[in-house]
Amino acid sequence: MSNAVATKTRNADKVNANGSRIISSRTRVFSYVFLTITAVLWIIPLLWTLYTSLRPEADTNKYGYLSTGGAFNFANFSQAWTQGLFAHYFVNSAIITIPAVIITLFLASMVAFAVSRYTWKFNITLLILFTAGNLLPAQILAAPLFQMYKHFPLPLSISDSGSLLNTYYGVIIANVAFQVGFCTFVLSNYMKALPAELGEAARVDGAGVFRQYWQIIMPLSRPALAALATLEFIWIYNDFFWALLFIQSGDRLPITTGINNLNGVFAQNYNLIAAGAIMTAVPTLVIYLVLQKQFVAGLTLGSSKG
Amino acid sequence: MVGIPALFELVLVWLPALLSVGLSFTNARLDISQPGGVHFVGTSNYRFIAQSYPPFVPAIEHNVIWLLFLTFIATPLGLLIAVLLDFNLRGSWIYQSVFFIPVMLSLALVGIIWQLMYSSDSGLINSVLGTAGKPGAIDWFGNSQINLWAALVATSWKHVGYIMILYLAGLKGVDPTLKEAAAIDGASAVQTFFRVVFPAMRPINIIVVVITVIEALRAFDIVYIINRGTNGLELVSALVVQNLVGEGTNIGVGAALATVLLIVSLVPITIYLGRTFRKEMR
Numbered sequence: 001m002s003n004a005v006a007t008k009t010r011n012a013d014k015v016n017a018n019g020s021r022i023i024s025s026r027t028r029v030f031s032y033v034f035l036t037i038t039a040v041l042w043i044i045p046l047l048w049t050l051y052t053s054l055r056p057e058a059d060t061n062k063y064g065y066l067s068t069g070g071a072f073n074f075a076n077f078s079q080a081w082t083q084g085l086f087a088h089y090f091v092n093s094a095i096i097t098i099p100a101v102i103i104t105l106f107l108a109s110m111v112a113f114a115v116s117r118y119t120w121k122f123n124i125t126l127l128i129l130f131t132a133g134n135l136l137p138a139q140i141l142a143a144p145l146f147q148m149y150k151h152f153p154l155p156l157s158i159s160d161s162g163s164l165l166n167t168y169y170g171v172i173i174a175n176v177a178f179q180v181g182f183c184t185f186v187l188s189n190y191m192k193a194l195p196a197e198l199g200e201a202a203r204v205d206g207a208g209v210f211r212q213y214w215q216i217i218m219p220l221s222r223p224a225l226a227a228l229a230t231l232e233f234i235w236i237y238n239d240f241f242w243a244l245l246f247i248q249s250g251d252r253l254p255i256t257t258g259i260n261n262l263n264g265v266f267a268q269n270y271n272l273i274a275a276g277a278i279m280t281a282v283p284t285l286v287i288y289l290v291l292q293k294q295f296v297a298g299l300t301l302g303s304s305k306g
Numbered sequence: 307m308v309g310i311p312a313l314f315e316l317v318l319v320w321l322p323a324l325l326s327v328g329l330s331f332t333n334a335r336l337d338i339s340q341p342g343g344v345h346f347v348g349t350s351n352y353r354f355i356a357q358s359y360p361p362f363v364p365a366i367e368h369n370v371i372w373l374l375f376l377t378f379i380a381t382p383l384g385l386l387i388a389v390l391l392d393f394n395l396r397g398s399w400i401y402q403s404v405f406f407i408p409v410m411l412s413l414a415l416v417g418i419i420w421q422l423m424y425s426s427d428s429g430l431i432n433s434v435l436g437t438a439g440k441p442g443a444i445d446w447f448g449n450s451q452i453n454l455w456a457a458l459v460a461t462s463w464k465h466v467g468y469i470m471i472l473y474l475a476g477l478k479g480v481d482p483t484l485k486e487a488a489a490i491d492g493a494s495a496v497q498t499f500f501r502v503v504f505p506a507m508r509p510i511n512i513i514v515v516v517i518t519v520i521e522a523l524r525a526f527d528i529v530y531i532i533n534r535g536t537n538g539l540e541l542v543s544a545l546v547v548q549n550l551v552g553e554g555t556n557i558g559v560g561a562a563l564a565t566v567l568l569i570v571s572l573v574p575i576t577i578y579l580g581r582t583f584r585k586e587m588r
Contacts, residue, residue, distance in 0.1 A: 178318075
């Protein structure tokens with residue numbers, strides 16, 4: 001009797017290699033129908049943007065936006081590129097994003113090394129300050145930070161405003177300060193998991209603190225650093241607020257903030273706006289294709305410890 | 307080694323956060339070095355926003371609606387999609403990619419893309435309804451009765467994928483023997499999920515709640531790109547910025563709004579950090 005029950009259960013609830021249960025056919029049908037409908041709804045905005053961007057405005061005016069008539073070409077892209085300061089915007093995004101990611105990871109890794117490899121009185125306090133800082137809404141800091149930037153004198157040779165306002169440095173510094181908390185949190189968890197004997201062995205061999213950090217712990221943290229670099233690149237590239245607050249000259253804006261001006265520059269020409277939107281998305285989509293695993297790893301590293 | 311990063315964090319994050327509180331009790335308007343100086347004015351900025359600043363109450367309401375919508379619609383949808391994808395159906399990587407793509411885009415860009423969906427003269431929705439460019443067209447982002455909901459749909463387009471990624475990782479981390487044990491005890495798939503799998507994902511659940519609350523408080527980019535957070539899209543974060551730029555600059559009032567946002571934000575942050583670091587404090 002008990003044997004028969006056991007056999008029955010085993011048949012009904014086989015578990016496949018990945019540990020997921022083999023589901024009933026009703027659940028399977030429901031899953032496919034639900035996922036297909038949702039996925040179609042989800043992809044429509046992107047396909048619509050792409051479709052609109054490939055059609056000249058004259059044709060969409062003539063046939064309507066929901067039509068197949070008229071020409072398909074890349075004219076909107078070249079027009080948006082020349083008219084919309086896109087070349088400037090992309091260069092500005094690179095000038096801001098690349099140093100910001102490198103500095104963020106460098107600073108965060110030093111703090112993470114110190115708090116995770118040494119027992120120290122203010123360890124937890126420090127870690128809490130860093131982690132909490134990253135969770136605050138940026139707007140809370142806006143008024144005082146703007147005033148601090150404005151009254152921070154810089155020689156005119158490096159800043160034509162004579163202060164940190166309207167400079168790339170200002171945007172880079174704000175991004176670094178805001179992101180360093182999250183990276184510190186993730187990296188300190190990662191480094192804590194590395195065996196303590198590594199440090200002891202290095203000390204016996206006479207390695208100083210900085211050598212332990214740079215030659216032992218940093219190389220071993222490479223997977224976490226790669227994941228965070230990908231994630232932070234996307235986050236800082238996607239940052240809208242700091243450049244909005246600090247940059248006044250339109251030609252110094254990074255792309256994410258620059259698209260705020262598309263409506264004005266392109267005078268409600270939706271075909272040009274669509275082309276601009278697609279171009280803005282391209283760098284992130286390339287990263288998505290090439291480094292998807294790193295990006296997911298970065299997101300989930302931060303949540304692996306509750 | 308710790309000094310420089312700590313200085314960065316203190317001077318550029320925590321000092322400004324405290325200065326916001328300080329400035330909120332002053333009459334600073336355009337600049338802290340204004341003619342006549344900056345003086346302590348007690349709670350008058352707070353009385354102003356509570357009593358004679360019309361957008362304040364709607365902004366609070368909109369932030370609450372934002373939180374409720376993400377909590378009860380977008381986040382559960384992300385969880386459901388993750389659970390269905392975790393069945394390892396054939397072709398599930400295609401579905402996964404589709405939900406993943408919006409996560410990579412900035413909320414500013416999400417606003418632009420959805421404007422192409424919602425526009426009253428050329429948007430996809432009005433084109434399908436046959437009302438594009440006609441008097442009956444629905445101006446989804448312009449009509450103050452509905453634009454909050456239109457913006458929430460656009461925000462959810464990104465939020466659902468984000469939650470899906472976190473739960474997919476969480477589901478992979480659940481010990482499969484737990485599910486087997488439940489199945490042998492005769493539990494149905496739904497029972498197994500709610501009584502065994504979901505509770506086992508407690509660490510991820512907490513992260514998801516924190517992310518959802520923080521995202522609701524931080525919401526800014528998308529309403530700013532639509533109409534700078536006016537006409538039905540007021541949010542506290544947008545009001546802070548409106549008081550710091552342009553004609554109506556009033557630092558004291560902006561700082562008071564920022565302080566309100568700071569105090570509300572510290573509640574979920576404290577609970578989360580208390581939980582996370584409790585073990586190590588002992």
